[in-house]
Amino acid sequence: MNLKSTYTLNNGLEIPRVGFGTWQTPDGQVAVDSVLAALEVGYRHIDTAAAYNNESGVGEALRQSSLPREEVFVTTKLWNSERGYEKTLAAFEVSMEKLGLEYLDLYLIHWPAAKGEPQEWQKTNADTWRAFEELYEQGRIKSIGVSNFMPHHLKPLMESAKIMPMVNQIEFHPGLLQEETAEFCKANDILVQAWSPLGSGRLLENKDLKSIAAKYGKSTAQVCIRWCLQHGSLPLPKSVTPARIKENADVFDFELGAQDMALIDAMPNVGGSGLHPDKVEF
């Protein structure tokens, strides 16, 4: 396995097993340089979002890399304020314009509900999904999915959907297994992507993870990423630092033993963002 190894989505599309995260990466030169560094190391999967405000920098890096379009898997996400049928279609065009792409590999509904729509969220998701399905059928998007959805958000969406979601991108890292959601996704052939696989950096000084990492001669970050892979999820580590970008890709030459996996699984709830999909303030 290497950076170009893939998972196969439920529609047959291949998706590289490790993606390059860009949440909190500032737009402009930092975004361009870090995405170019990732592509240089061999990442072939870049994850952004309208809300990250760096789609332009990501698009610029893709152009500067001169890689053939079909060699890089690109994901972006629909922001909360743009949910609903018409608004989704318009927001998609804005993202595509910023990215400078003809087609997108994966489009995700960023959160299952926005602040202030406690009654309406199921209908809004169904309407948004109809727009996703249309764009998918037109070939503008190669795969569609959701983010931060729990089973009680996924079930109503799947009941009204013609096309089942292919991906659910959730916060997933040591200390936050989200078992119920992960199991629901597995049972329904929905790939789990892991945002903040390093707990946004909060896990890196954890002493239990550090001692496991030392045993394998690897870094704590590499152990977190490897743990995600061994759970069958798709980690999206973020960094703007070239040495770390390289380090985070070097996760294919070791395997965590069953005992260490179990030790990490049993870790108490640490490193979490504290964001709950039903209580978002945005």
Ligand code: A2P
């Ligand atoms: P930076 O971008 O300044 O290099 P996550 O992917 O869980 O969201 O974590 C991202 C955070 O972890 C960022 O602050 C990033 O810093 C930091 N980070 C990413 N990779 C490593 C690494 N290999 N070693 C230490 N810190 C890292």
